[in-house]
Amino acid sequence: xxxxxxxxxxxxxxxxxxxxxxxxxxxxPMPGAPKGGYLPQTNFGPVPTISMPFIxxxxxxxxxxxxxxxxxxxxxxxxxxxxxxxKEEKYMELSRKGVLDEVEKLFMAKEIKKIGGSSSxxxxxxxLISNDLRKTFHISLAKFSQIxxxxxxxxxxxxxxxxxxxxxxxxxxxRDDMCVxxxxxxxxxxxxxxxxxxxxxxxxxxxxxxSELTREDQIYLHTAFELRHYWKARVRALLLTRTFEPEYxxxxxxxxxxxxxxxxxxxxxxxxxxxxxxLDIGNYMxxxxxxxxxxxxxxxxxxxxxxxxxxxxxxxxxxxxxVRNQYAEWDHFTDDIGGVVAAQKLNVEQxxxxxxxxxxxxxxxxxxxxxxxxxxxxKFHPQDRVSQVVHRCMKDARRKAEQMxxxxxxxxxxxxxxxxxxxxxxTDDNARRDFFSKLASFVTEWKKSKEKNIAIExxxxxxxxxxxxxxxxxxxALSNATTGPSGTDGTMxxxxxxxxxxxxxxxxxxxxxxxxxxxxxxxxxxKDRHEVRVASGQQMPEMAELAKVDSPNDEGDxxxxxxxxxxxxxxxxxxAGDMATxxxxxxxxxxxxxxxxxxxxxxxxxxxxxxxKDGSLRVRKRRESADxxxxxxxxxxxxAASNVSGDRESTLSPGPDxxxxxxxxxxxxxxxxxNAHLKPPPRTVISPPSPEGTASKPVQID
Numbered sequence: 001x002x003x004x005x006x007x008x009x010x011x012x013x014x015x016x017x018x019x020x021x022x023x024x025x026x027x028x029p030m031p032g033a034p035k036g037g038y039l040p041q042t043n044f045g046p047v048p049t050i051s052m053p054f055i056x057x058x059x060x061x062x063x064x065x066x067x068x069x070x071x072x073x074x075x076x077x078x079x080x081x082x083x084x085x086x087k088e089e090k091y092m093e094l095s096r097k098g099v100l101d102e103v104e105k106l107f108m109a110k111e112i113k114k115i116g117g118s119s120s121x122x123x124x125x126x127x128l129i130s131n132d133l134r135k136t137f138h139i140s141l142a143k144f145s146q147i148x149x150x151x152x153x154x155x156x157x158x159x160x161x162x163x164x165x166x167x168x169x170x171x172x173x174x175r176d177d178m179c180v181x182x183x184x185x186x187x188x189x190x191x192x193x194x195x196x197x198x199x200x201x202x203x204x205x206x207x208x209x210x211s212e213l214t215r216e217d218q219i220y221l222h223t224a225f226e227l228r229h230y231w232k233a234r235v236r237a238l239l240l241t242r243t244f245e246p247e248y249x250x251x252x253x254x255x256x257x258x259x260x261x262x263x264x265x266x267x268x269x270x271x272x273x274x275x276x277x278x279l280d281i282g283n284y285m286x287x288x289x290x291x292x293x294x295x296x297x298x299x300x301x302x303x304x305x306x307x308x309x310x311x312x313x314x315x316x317x318x319x320x321x322x323v324r325n326q327y328a329e330w331d332h333f334t335d336d337i338g339g340v341v342a343a344q345k346l347n348v349e350q351x352x353x354x355x356x357x358x359x360x361x362x363x364x365x366x367x368x369x370x371x372x373x374x375x376x377x378x379k380f381h382p383q384d385r386v387s388q389v390v391h392r393c394m395k396d397a398r399r400k401a402e403q404m405x406x407x408x409x410x411x412x413x414x415x416x417x418x419x420x421x422x423x424x425x426x427t428d429d430n431a432r433r434d435f436f437s438k439l440a441s442f443v444t445e446w447k448k449s450k451e452k453n454i455a456i457e458x459x460x461x462x463x464x465x466x467x468x469x470x471x472x473x474x475x476x477a478l479s480n481a482t483t484g485p486s487g488t489d490g491t492m493x494x495x496x497x498x499x500x501x502x503x504x505x506x507x508x509x510x511x512x513x514x515x516x517x518x519x520x521x522x523x524x525x526x527k528d529r530h531e532v533r534v535a536s537g538q539q540m541p542e543m544a545e546l547a548k549v550d551s552p553n554d555e556g557d558x559x560x561x562x563x564x565x566x567x568x569x570x571x572x573x574x575x576a577g578d579m580a581t582x583x584x585x586x587x588x589x590x591x592x593x594x595x596x597x598x599x600x601x602x603x604x605x606x607x608x609x610x611x612x613k614d615g616s617l618r619v620r621k622r623r624e625s626a627d628x629x630x631x632x633x634x635x636x637x638x639x640a641a642s643n644v645s646g647d648r649e650s651t652l653s654p655g656p657d658x659x660x661x662x663x664x665x666x667x668x669x670x671x672x673x674x675n676a677h678l679k680p681p682p683r684t685v686i687s688p689p690s691p692e693g694t695a696s697k698p699v700q701i702d
Contacts, residue, residue, distance in 0.1 A: 055091045057104045125214040128188045133177050137216040140172035149215050153222045157381055159238060159389045170239050178224045179232040186225070189217075193226050197379050227381060230373035237365045237374060237390040240397060244362065248400045251355050254346055255407040261339040261436065262418040270333035277327070278303070278319055296423050297438040304445055320449040334443050344440040348415060348432055355408045362401035366394060 069075055094100050127134065138145075143166065144152045155163050156173070163169055172178070191207035198204070210218055224231055265271070278300075283291050306315035323330050368374040369390060377387050415435075416426040424431045 055088075055095055055100065057100070059104070060109045061104060062107045062109045124212075126212050126217070127214050128185060128217050129220055130185075133220070134214075134216045136172065136175075136177070137219065140168055141219070143169075149218050153219055154383070156219075156223050157383050157385075159385045164238055164242055164389075167242075170235070170242065173223075174232075174235040174239060178220075179235070181225060181228055189221055189225050192221055196226060196381055197229060202382060227384070229379065233365075233368045233373040234384075234386045236361070237368065238386060240361060240365050241390060241393040244358075244393065244397045244400060247354075247358055248404060251351065251358060252404060252407050254351050255355065255404075255411045257339070257343060258346060258348060258351070258411050259407075259414050261337070261343045262414040264337050264339060265418050265439070266421060268333055268336040270330040271337055273327070273330050274319070274323060274333055277323065277330075281315075281319065294423060297435070297442070300438060300442040304449075314449070316445055317449045317453055320446055321453050324450065324453070334446055337439065337443065340436045340439040341443060344436040346436070348411075349429070352408065352412065355404055359401045359404055359408075362394075362397045365390065366398060369394065 091100070129137075141152065143162075144155070147155075154160075192210045192213060194201050194204055194206060210221055213221065227234065279292065279295060282295075286292075303316040303319065304314045307313070308318075369387075374387065374390070380386070415432075419426040419431065419435055422435075424435055426432065
């Protein structure tokens with residue numbers, strides 16, 4: 001009891017024991033060191049363990065790889081860190097000295113970031129669909145990647161315009177991967193789905209939470225999987241509402257184009273005439289065993305293979321030239337059937353398949369709405385609006401499908417008829433495919449031949465016009481040469497006939513001949529007048545001897561005539577006339593030489609004027625100097641002639657009352673002047689023969 005003294009040695013009950021004594025305080029901590037961090041020292045030796053130091057780097061450092069010692073107690077390492085306290089004290093010392101900070105700065109490890117790694121929350125999501133389908137989801141629904149999953153599902157079920165109007169999304173939703181569910185995928189998704197065909201499906205809870213699945217799996221679950229009983233018909237009907245109008249325009253336009261081209265081939269009379277002309281010319285060229293009553297369109301491609309003898313033109317070029325020049329009313333057939341060039345790109349068989357598919361698609365959607373998968377809206381998703389959207393467009397779609405059927409029937413009938421009309425087999429697939437191509441090639445080659453022929457004709461026409469201009473120019477030049485500009489006769493133009501060049505050549509060739517002729521005439525005149533030329537080194541005969549020889553009293557020379565025997569007046573007048581004649585001849589020769597020099601240089605000296613002022617002054621000065629020289633030469637000749645005639649009159653013709661006294665020779669020395677009357681020694685005189693003498697018997701002068 002409280003207050004009852006306790007006997008010594010009596011044990012104390014547990015409930016009456018006081019609090020345990022406080023632990024024994026340890027040694028005081030080091031200055032600046034954190035509190036705690038190690039256990040109190042015990043009396044027994046601790047087992048050596050490896051522990052992390054209490055000071056750790058702020059970031060991860062590079063690791064130092066070493067080989068550890070298994071039993072450090074007996075090695076040098078036993079004394080390195082005997083206790084934890086000493087280890088911590090060592091790290092504190094290294095920290096104070098900045099060693100640890102330097103190590104952390106130098107050996108910091110680079111942080112490794114995971115590229116493209118998903119968060120832990122995403123990794124926890126389950127993926128049930130295949131990886132290929134998941135990638136296709138990412139690509140096709142990339143436009144809606146930022147929209148929440150529930151909103152994307154709502155847009156697809158509500159038939160939103162962004163979904164129906166997107167061709168990529170609609171093509172993805174009608175893929176076989178979306179319409180056909182694999183059995184394995186169906187088993188895995190069954191716990192997460194609802195059966196909308198059952199009763200109270202809206203209130204039914206799923207066995208597992210769909211939020212555990214990935215985004216792509218959730219979209220696949222709430223659309224293609226839960227609506228799989230009418231998903232294919234649903235997507236097909238929605239796709240029809242988007243494509244029935246543009247497809248109708250394209251297909252019907254091609255059908256009408258084929259019908260139009262076929263009718264143009266049937267109604268083109270010019271084409272039939274051209275083909276008939278080709279057949280007629282071909283039969284004319286062929287032998288009897290190759291005659292034909294018609295040919296197929298494939299033969300048209302061989303027209304360009306037949307070349308002419310010069311290998312420059314083809315049979316197709318000939319036919320085109322004949323039609324254009326001889327049958328111009330047929331030349332427009334290329335305009336009539338020009339549609340075959342564009343129609344050759346259309347595949348008639350594929351066009352028929354597309355038209356039939358369009359018609360069948362409209363009929364199938366209508367059948368689904370009437371009695372198919374889309375006929376019972378109760379089995380739809382409660383928020384699905386496919387029935388309202390499709391019913392709004394089906395009326396126009398049915399009408400267009402009926403019209404498409406009419407176009408298809410008309411095209412098939414017209415195409416078969418036109419093939420039969422041109423001799424082709426309408427049941428042959430190759431013939432049906434190449435029918436328009438054959439005609440298009442013929443039209444194209446015809447146009448090329450036309451361009452080629454026109455170019456050749458234009459070139460020939462230009463050449464002919466050029467030749468005509470040259471002929472006209474030559475004719476006008478000849479007419480101008482024969483008839484002057486005023487209608488009178490004129491000389492030919494030097495530029496057109498070359499007469500000036502011919503005249504210059506003749507004058508150049510005649511120039512030295514004229515000089516020779518002048519020399520010969522001068523020698524002949526001297527010879528006729530018995531002019532005596534003394535050889536070099538000899539003395540001239542005395543005038544008395546000449547007078548004695550020429551005296552008329554000499555009977556021995558009575559029969560000879562000489563110029564010295566003529567009267568003095570006559571001789572002087574004749575000699576003066578001869579000198580005048582010589583001067584006039586030389587003047588004419590000088591003028592001819594001057595004219596020749598002018599023709600050689602500047603053209604006609606009288607009519608042609610130099611082009612420059614300096615040239616005209618030079619020519620005028622040259623003319624003046626030539627005139628002055630001629631006048632001076634004439635004066636000298638006349639003076640010489642008058643002096644000679646005067647001397648002869650005074651010497652050879654004395655007066656009637658005077659006696660004939662001999663003239664003393666002043667050239668003789670004084671000692672011989674007394675004997676001047678004696679006969680001088682004989683001298684050799686060179687003189688031309690007289691007209692009465694001959695070469696063997698010349699006239700001699702004593």
